[in-house]
């Protein structure tokens with residue numbers, strides 16, 4: 001599989017805008033959180049890792065995920081053996097496995 005998109009090799013940078021809203025910077029691009037229904041609400045866990053709050057569940061970024069397309073796992077993946085995951089592309093949720101075990 002090949003891809004000519006240069007941004008696939010970029011690592012998103014999670015930060016906060018001047019008015020306190022979460023932003024993601026990726027190369028020359030800058031993404032703002034907004035209240036669209038399919039847009040992930042990004043936050044930061046108490047360990048300083050990015051998390052997504054979506055439909056009442058929280059997701060951690062999979063540590064192996066890089067680039068534009070990211071895999072996120074439910075925070076209860078270990079403690080409750082939860083298999084729910086979601087994928088984001090450019091800050092937008094494009095697929096969701098909503099099978100939570102809890």
Ligand SMILES: [Zn+2]
Nearest residue numbers: 074082084100
């Ligand atoms: Zn879950």
